[in-house]
Each structure stands twice: as C-alpha cells, then as structure tokens.
Amino acid sequence: MPASGRPAEPLSPAETAVIEVAVEDDLQAIVALHAADAVGGHGDSWTPETEADYRAAFATLRDHPDHTLYVARHDGAIVGTFLLSFLPGLTGRGALHAQLRAVQVRADLRGQGLGARMVARAEDIAREKGAGVVELTSNLQRTKAHRFYERLGYARSHAGFKKKLG
Amino acid sequence: MPASGRPAEPLSPAETAVIEVAVEDDLQAIVALHAADAVGGHGDSWTPETEADYRAAFATLRDHPDHTLYVARHDGAIVGTFLLSFLPGLTGRGALHAQLRAVQVRADLRGQGLGARMVARAEDIAREKGAGVVELTSNLQRTKAHRFYERLGYARSHAGFKKKLG
Numbered sequence: 001m002p003a004s005g006r007p008a009e010p011l012s013p014a015e016t017a018v019i020e021v022a023v024e025d026d027l028q029a030i031v032a033l034h035a036a037d038a039v040g041g042h043g044d045s046w047t048p049e050t051e052a053d054y055r056a057a058f059a060t061l062r063d064h065p066d067h068t069l070y071v072a073r074h075d076g077a078i079v080g081t082f083l084l085s086f087l088p089g090l091t092g093r094g095a096l097h098a099q100l101r102a103v104q105v106r107a108d109l110r111g112q113g114l115g116a117r118m119v120a121r122a123e124d125i126a127r128e129k130g131a132g133v134v135e136l137t138s139n140l141q142r143t144k145a146h147r148f149y150e151r152l153g154y155a156r157s158h159a160g161f162k163k164k165l166g
Numbered sequence: 167m168p169a170s171g172r173p174a175e176p177l178s179p180a181e182t183a184v185i186e187v188a189v190e191d192d193l194q195a196i197v198a199l200h201a202a203d204a205v206g207g208h209g210d211s212w213t214p215e216t217e218a219d220y221r222a223a224f225a226t227l228r229d230h231p232d233h234t235l236y237v238a239r240h241d242g243a244i245v246g247t248f249l250l251s252f253l254p255g256l257t258g259r260g261a262l263h264a265q266l267r268a269v270q271v272r273a274d275l276r277g278q279g280l281g282a283r284m285v286a287r288a289e290d291i292a293r294e295k296g297a298g299v300v301e302l303t304s305n306l307q308r309t310k311a312h313r314f315y316e317r318l319g320y321a322r323s324h325a326g327f328k329k330k331l332g
Contacts, residue, residue: 034257042257050259057260066232067254085253088233091200091208091268093216094223102257127331134331137303137324149327158303160324161315165293165300 014112017074019121022081026071027058029078033104039141070121072105072114079106080114084122086129098126100136103145119152180278183240185287188247192237193224195244199270205307236287238271238280245272246280250288252295264292266302269311285318 022030031054034044046054061069066087072080083101088094100122105115126134137160138145146156188196197220200210212220227235232253238246249267254260266288271281292300303326304311312322 030256042259042261044257044259053259054256057254057256060254060260061256064254069256083256087251087253087265087267088223088226088230089268090196090220090223090227090235090249091210093208093210093219094226095208099253101253102255123329123331132331133328135303135326135328137301137326139324140322146325146327152329154327154329156306156325157328158305158326159312159322160301160303160326161312161320162299162301162323163289163318163320165289165298 012109012112013074013079014109014114014117017072017079017114017117019070019072019080019118022058022069022071024055024058024062026073026078027054030069030071030081033078033081033106034102036107037104039139068125070118072118077106079109080104080118082118082122084125086126086131092132095133096129096131098122098129098131098134100134103136115148116152119149178275178278179240179245180275180280180283183238183245183280183283185236185238185246185284188224188235188237190221190224190228192239192244193220196235196237196247199244199247199272200268202273203270205305234291236284238284245275246270246284248284248288250291252292252297258298261299262295262297264288264295264297264300266300269302281314282318285315 028046031044031046034042035046061067067083067085069083070081071078082103085099085101087097087099089097100119103118123134136149138149150156194212197210197212200208201212227233233249233251235249236247237244248269251265251267253263253265255263266285269281269284289300302315304315316322
C-alpha cells in the first residue's frame with residue numbers, strides 16, 4: 001500500500017504486457033487473434049489442416065532478416081501481435097521503408113493503450129534500423145483503427161488496392 | 167506495306183516497349199522518371215550529391231531475392247518503371263504478398279496501354295512466385311491512377327497511412 005494510504009490502482013494488462021519477438025510456442029495464440037477478427041477475410045483458423053502452413057510461415061518469418069513477428073504477452077497469454085517489415089526502395093534517395101502489418105490487440109483490451117505501446121515499439125525499432133517513415137494499410141471497414149492511427153500521428157495519404165490473382 | 171495497300175499503322179512505344187529487369191545503366195533514367203513526378207514528395211533528383219545513394223539502393227535491390235526493379239525500354243529510352251516486392255506473412259494461412267511499388271510511366275505515353283502491360287507483367291511474375299494477391303498503395307492525389315487500377319480489377323479496400331519518424 002502506498003504511503004498515501006490508498007490502495008495502489010492495479011496496472012492493466014495493457015500497461016504491463018511485455019512486447020517481444022514471438023516464439024513458435026506463441027503461434028497458435030497469434031493465429032487465434034487473427035481468427036477472432038472478422039474483417040479482412042483472411043479466413044484464418046488453427047486446425048490440423050492449417051497447422052503445418054502456419055508453422056512453415058512462422059519459420060520463414062523467423063529466419064528472414066527483413067521481417068519480424070512480435071507479440072504482447074501478459075501472464076502467459078498473447079494479448080497482441082504485429083509484424084514489422086523492412087523494404088529497400090529507390091525513391092526518396094533510396095529510403096528504407098518500414099511496414100507495420102497484421103496488427104491485432106485482443107478485443108477485451110482495446111482502447112487501453114496497448115496498441116499505442118505496440119506502435120511506439122515498432123517505431124523505435126524502425127528508427128534504429130534507419131527507416132525514415134513507417135507505413136501501414138488498414139481495411140476501409142476499420143474506422144476505429146483509422147482514428148487510432150491518426151491520433152498517433154499517422155497521415156492518411158494513400159489508397160490501398162488489392163487484386164486476387166486468378 | 168501490307169497487302170491491303172494501306173500503310174501499316176506504326177506501333178506506339180506503349181505497345182512495343184520491352185519490359186525487363188533494370189540494369190545499373192538504367193538507373194539515372196529511372197530516377198528521372200520519379201523526379202518528373204511531383205506527387206508524393208519523395209524529392210528525387212539525380213545529382214552529384216545523390217548519385218551514390220541511388221547506386222547503393224540499386225545494388226541492394228539487385229542483390230535482394232525479394233525485390234526486383236523493372237523498366238519499360240523503347241529505342242534505348244526508359245519509358246516506365248516499377249518495383250515488385252514479395253513479403254512473407256502469417257495471415258491467410260501464411261500467404262505470400264506481392265507488392266507493386268514505385269510505378270511510373272513517362273508522362274507523354276500515359277493512357278496508351280503501357281501501364282496496363284506493366285501491371286499485367288507484374289501479375290504474371292507474382293502468380294509464378296505463388297502469390298495469391300497483388301497489393302499496392304497510391305497517393306490520394308492520384309485519382310487518375312486509382313481509376314486505372316480499378317479498371318484493371320483492383321479493389322480499393324484499404325486506407326494507407328504514413329508517419330515520418332522524428
């Protein structure tokens with residue numbers, strides 16, 4: 001109990017979750033975070049049929065110098081995830097591009113600051129790597145996420161297009 | 167002269183330009199295409215001060231297995247360029263993402279089909295590599311480009327955000 005005599009406000013998982021590089025034991029929980037998100041239509045789910053594909057994708061990311069999968073971990077649970085990618089380019093005098101991808105915060109913890117901590121961590125890593133800009137795309141349906149990124153200083157400057165290949 | 171007696175319509179550079187992997191001798195002309203494009207604010211220009219940075223960026227792209235710089239070449243001139251990137255991912259059961267970046271067609275040749283040929287080539291390469299989707303972002307100011315991509319079957323599904331790192 002602090003000296004004031006009031007009981008200390010317990011810290012929320014959003015404040016205390018540890019943000020770190022994912023390990024393979026986190027994989028099923030990461031896929032579950034994506035599966036719980038209906039937007040985007042990636043159709044993710046961890047099943048006996050899909051497990052091998054996810055394990056192969058994890059190994060590719062783990063072994064790739066340009067892409068790193070992160071988790072936010074609290075009390076042994078995975079409460080957030082993002083993928084941070086670095087892409088060389090020619091424009092901007094050969095600027096290195098940092099892309100923030102596949103960002104998820106567990107639904108019950110949204111709006112409590114964990115997402116902002118994850119984005120700040122990604123920006124720190126991007127700065128250390130020498131990227132001048134962090135870019136991301138967000139599905140047009142995710143209007144709350146758009147306001148979130150704008151609050152964090154992101155400018156909505158681009159339209160994002162996709163085409164499925166036949 | 168064809169058998170009909172009418173002189174053959176000369177083929178336009180947009181139809182005859184050869185689309186191929188860029189070589190270092192193309193670099194100054196590629197940068198000039200980007201420099202001629204006011205949108206985006208990348209501030210590209212080939213000068214004694216910037217040349218070394220562009221050459222280093224070119225070498226990085228040339229040696230990188232995931233990124234390839236292409237040109238459209240006509241009569242020894244560079245009339246178009248794009249950068250095609252492949253990114254591993256976890257969502258979509260570990261789907262490989264193809265990103266079309268830094269697309270430029272020389273201003274006097276726009277609207278004649280060269281851009282469509284370049285995009286089709288990128289899609290063919292992406293298909294061969296096993297990517298199920300091609301994605302791209304386009305500055306909100308480029309409304310003509312947006313209609314162009316929509317005509318080619320691209321769905322405007324995302325908002326693109328950027329933050330400059332301090």
